[in-house]
Amino acid sequence: MSNLVVIGAQWGDEGKGKIVDRLAGQFDAVARYAGGSNAGHTLTVKGEKVVVHLLPSGVLHPTTRCFLGASMVVDPAALIAEVEAVGEVGVTLGGDRLCLDRRAHLVLPYHRELDTRRDVGASAIGTTRRGIGPAYEDKVARRGLRVADLEDESQLREKLKRVVEERINPALEYFGAPLVDLLQLFDQLVEQGARLRPWIGDVPGELWRMMGQGQRVLFEGAQGVLLDLEHGSYPYVTSSSTLPAGACLSLGVSPRSLGSVIGVAKAYCTRVGEGPFPTEAHGEPGEQLAQAGHEFGSTTGRPRRCGWLDLVALRHAVRVSGIDALALTKIDVLAGIEPLRVCVGYTLDGKEQTSPPATAEQWHRVEPRYVERPSIEALDVVKLRAVKTWNQLPASIRDFVSFIGAEVGVPVAFVSTGPGREDGVMTGAFEWGQ
Numbered sequence: 372m373s374n375l376v377v378i379g380a381q382w383g384d385e386g387k388g389k390i391v392d393r394l395a396g397q398f399d400a401v402a403r404y405a406g407g408s409n410a411g412h413t414l415t416v417k418g419e420k421v422v423v424h425l426l427p428s429g430v431l432h433p434t435t436r437c438f439l440g441a442s443m444v445v446d447p448a449a450l451i452a453e454v455e456a457v458g459e460v461g462v463t464l465g466g467d468r469l470c471l472d473r474r475a476h477l478v479l480p481y482h483r484e485l486d487t488r489r490d491v492g493a494s495a496i497g498t499t500r501r502g503i504g505p506a507y508e509d510k511v512a513r514r515g516l517r518v519a520d521l522e523d524e525s526q527l528r529e530k531l532k533r534v535v536e537e538r539i540n541p542a543l544e545y546f547g548a549p550l551v552d553l554l555q556l557f558d559q560l561v562e563q564g565a566r567l568r569p570w571i572g573d574v575p576g577e578l579w580r581m582m583g584q585g586q587r588v589l590f591e592g593a594q595g596v597l598l599d600l601e602h603g604s605y606p607y608v609t610s611s612s613t614l615p616a617g618a619c620l621s622l623g624v625s626p627r628s629l630g631s632v633i634g635v636a637k638a639y640c641t642r643v644g645e646g647p648f649p650t651e652a653h654g655e656p657g658e659q660l661a662q663a664g665h666e667f668g669s670t671t672g673r674p675r676r677c678g679w680l681d682l683v684a685l686r687h688a689v690r691v692s693g694i695d696a697l698a699l700t701k702i703d704v705l706a707g708i709e710p711l712r713v714c715v716g717y718t719l720d721g722k723e724q725t726s727p728p729a730t731a732e733q734w735h736r737v738e739p740r741y742v743e744r745p746s747i748e749a750l751d752v753v754k755l756r757a758v759k760t761w762n763q764l765p766a767s768i769r770d771f772v773s774f775i776g777a778e779v780g781v782p783v784a785f786v787s788t789g790p791g792r793e794d795g796v797m798t799g800a801f802e803w804g805q
């Protein structure tokens with residue numbers, strides 16, 4: 372029995388939360404390693420929906436421990452609000468169930484303000500406005516405030532004063548935004564620090580101890596490979612490493628401890644915000660996918676752009692992140708969609724591309740090549756979701772799934788047929804350690 376990594380293989384919102392929630396009961400811990408409250412992971416159990424932004428998607432399993440890694444950027448107010456929100460549905464995070472690494476950086480109100488003021492006009496990325504980019508900028512510039520600073524008031528006061536006076540207030544002034552009231556922010560942070568204190572800890576040390584005792588850890592990614600800072604559609608990306616390597620960096624674990632890597636991919640593609648999306652389906656087909664898939668952002672509520680499955684991008688995601696097998700989600704959404712298209716290749720200036728181009732400008736210009744697949748007939752979703760074995764799935768779904776596995780070159784381990792924890796079928800093509 373080994374550990375497992377679950378990551379998004381597209382532009383986020385692939386259904387990672389659902390897959391992690393489904394698997395988490397078999398693990399002793401779920402450790403989230405990337406991003407912050409830009410993520411929105413939907414967990415649906417017995418028809419009840421919970422969306423987590425910072426907390427790991429294993430939070431609904433009462434004995435599974437939850438870790439937040441050092442590479443995350445954590446908005447203290449958002450974390451406190453989320454703990455309270457899950458508390459209302461009966462989730463308790465007492466004892467040592469939640470552990471927030473003291474090396475994680477803080478997202479403060481001024482990061483959110485700067486994110487919102489900056490991300491406008493022709494160069495806008497369409498960020499989630501959660502302060503993610505500005506917080507990672509402060510981290511890389513080595514002036515960021517970290518969770519550990521909440522444990523030392525004199526350090527907190529001194530660092531906050533320096534960064535606000537030197538960097539933040541001048542930037543806010545440039546945008547005509549209200550300046551930071553240092554005293555007020557300091558008091559707020561002291562109060563939030565006191566609330567968070569029971570959860571602050573040493574994540575690498577705890578994971579090392581757990582793994583040393585043979586306990587299993589599920590490493591949970593956020594966003595998706597195509598939003599990765601290095602290997603995504605730069606600059607239309609998030610500011611962190613979404614690849615499995617990010618788990619090693621964030622959680623301080625050995626690459627040898629990761630176990631298999633599961634890439635979660637939708638049976639079509641969506642993207643929120645700006646950036647290249649060669650298979651985007653404009654007009655009627657795009658709207659059909661959006662409606663059938665309820666494609667609205669789990670964090671911002673923004674409509675997601677929808678289009679056809681892009682196998683050039685998916686093969687790239689598989690290569691750069693060492694994906695061993697796919698979990699293919701939202702197959703139910705394709706039922707009745709006709710024609711059913713899949714992009715199997717790109718050309719750029721007449722030349723075949725085996726990977727997405729490195730620049731967004733070129734990625735925008737590629738010409739996708741499609742095949743039309745036999746459509747999946749309109750189905751009764753209640754009946755479809757009752758199916759629990761591969762052989763009982765409709766032949767049109769099995770045909771589509773087999774085609775994807777063969778084209779991408781890795782097996783499809785699991786086919787998700789609905790948002791609920793129980794909805795879906797193991798294909799038998801890959802064992803993910805259950």
Ligand code: GDP
Binds near residue numbers: 384386412664701
């Ligand atoms: P994440 O960010 O990758 O966790 O994904 P989100 O939660 O942002 O978005 C995925 C959406 O699809 C959520 O509303 C899920 O409840 C839903 N979902 C997940 N898997 C399936 C599926 O197989 N079928 C359908 N219809 N919905 C699904």
Ligand code: IMO
Binds near residue numbers: 379385496499503610
């Ligand atoms: P989950 O974990 C989808 C996108 C934003 C924007 C870009 C940069 O739910 O899959 P940021 O706020 O990170 O600076 O925004 O990245 N983005 C996501 N899109 N799902 C997410 O997370 C995302 N997190 C960031 O829409 O295009």
Ligand code: MG
Binds near residue numbers: 412
């Ligand atoms: Mg999401």
